[in-house]
Amino acid sequence: MINKKITLKELAGILKVSVSTVSKALNDSYEISEATKKKVKTAAIKYNYSPNLLAQGLKTKKTKILGVVIPDMRAPFSIRVLRGIEKEASAQGYNILTCFSDESLSKEKAILDMLSQGNVDGILMSLSKESQVEQYFDHVNTLISNGIPVTLFDRVDERIQCDKVIINDFDSTYDATKLLLKSGARNILFISPISTTTIGKNRYRGYAFALEERGNLKEKVLHIEEYRDFSDDLTRILKADKIDAIIAANELTGISAINIATRLGFKIPEQISIIGFTNGILSMNSNPPLTTISQHGKDIGKVATQKLINRLENKNLDFTTTVIETTLIKRGTTRN
Template sequence: MANRRASITDLAKALNLSASTISRALADHNDVSEATKERVRQAAQELNYRPNQLAAALRRGQSKTLGVLVPHITGNFFPHVVHGIATEASKSGYNVLICQSDEDVRQEKKNIDLFMNAQVEGILVSLANTTQDFTHFNDVKDQRLPLVFFDRIIEGFQGPNVSAVVLNDYLGAYQAVSHLIEQGCTRIAIFSGPLHVNINKNRYQGYLDALQAHGLPLRREYVSHHADINLKSGTQAMRKLLKLPQRPDAVFASNDLAIVGAMQVAKEQGLRVPEDMALIGFSNEAFTELTEPTLTSVDQRSEQMGRTAVRLLLKLLNRPATAAPLKPVVLEPKLIIRESSVRLPANR
């Protein structure tokens, strides 16, 4: 018995008391004698009894738990978002149940089912990059369970129990590419993820519009889209670029890992960064300050995103079913300029 948690039933058997008496004694009810309470407390300690807080909460009609689903917990961005979520949830007395989809829509669907079966009070989710069928979220919406998307969202998916928090990815990309142009770059490549994902689509549009605004043509051979944008895809894309008759003089990637891969290849080929090839990433991962040269990147306000997502969800918990949908919250990006993109002496 001492090797596992005892239940109220175990205590009742050990003390020859009813389960209801044990429960009232543990709750310090006045109708139980002090002597009995002391016997129960001593037995609980000896038998390693711990109350099931979740079961008690469910009996009250509340689990005080939020489900959090992310594509992965590697890198800097999602761990910081989750930290913001957990911190903000704790302030309001909520626990978080964290799952990852591993960028797999099938696992995403399983995790949503898990959350609903666990009777969480709300779900916060960032989509897998393979998600194009959203019917599993219709079930959440139909059950009026508060649902907040963050970062990767379903655009146009609305309901009285649905909201979202995103970064202005378009602006982040526009600022990054404009900065490269201001540094004298005229042949700018982009490494992007799949365009059915909102963040990639918006960053790509920011890239296109920045080129157009500065009178630069779009060169299709400089555009690379990848199912999974990471170190490997950045390395592969850079090798292809350097085989072109006219290589680009800058690369913007919608992921910091991809731009690190690009930097490694550039150095292998004897190119100087930023003199021969200026580089900018997206996310402001911790390692961007440790590379040589340090990497310019777009900060995604990760922890702020997590905190904002929880605040939105708590608003949804307390809104009537007939209320109008809450508008998505759009956070402003910040371009962190470091050595990898600064080519003009006046800006060094």
């Protein structure tokens, strides 16, 4: 078995053909016969040849790499989106370079500056919490004006002119609240650790509108600033108020709510129904399994990647926003 990688020129020498012939065969050029293509590809595997992506990038001015900027590497939703991005990018001949902003505006700016130095062809990103709090998007708009395509997903802003992929956060939470009301819940608590983001605001609005539509029902909202205070805050509310249902704006909060309520002796879902977001492995395996609003993260990643690659191939396309439909998956934390 040969372990040392060989160059394109060396592979051509072994096959006794021109470098051009080998290159065209590996790229499935119509100029090369099927027999020659098969011969070249077989030899490439045998002699451990792989293309020099850096050299190709210098020649074509394309890296075939997409930058991905995600706010939180721990979020199950982010992981699912990333899987969708990687799978679609790979299928279309691209690699990805993944960076995490950790919800920081300064880190997000530094990442975009690094990626803009010829390291990637385009960028997929979800805005950090801090950039949305500060309402600062110049770093993204500057990138776009400099000719680097950007596709935003999940957390977006109308002041950034680019392609976007989102879910309808308002409708999703509105429908979930209506479901809880239909099951008999009247004291519904909305819990959110993402209140300052666009998605957090829209999810709250959906909840609030459903209560307003029902009439005579008061909003009960817990904004999480620090998770270390969450258990005490929720314990205080559950002991003081007759909460009979909870909507959590993300998966971790929903599962934590199950654990806290159960520890206090509440029966789920007989006394308190709970709905969260993201159909992740944690939701499937919580006790009881969490009813969730599936955002179809893999689909978001796939569609966002398709949009970006289409933009790379045709910069004159009109900017579009695609809305991915959510699915409410009923499990053990809601009553029928």
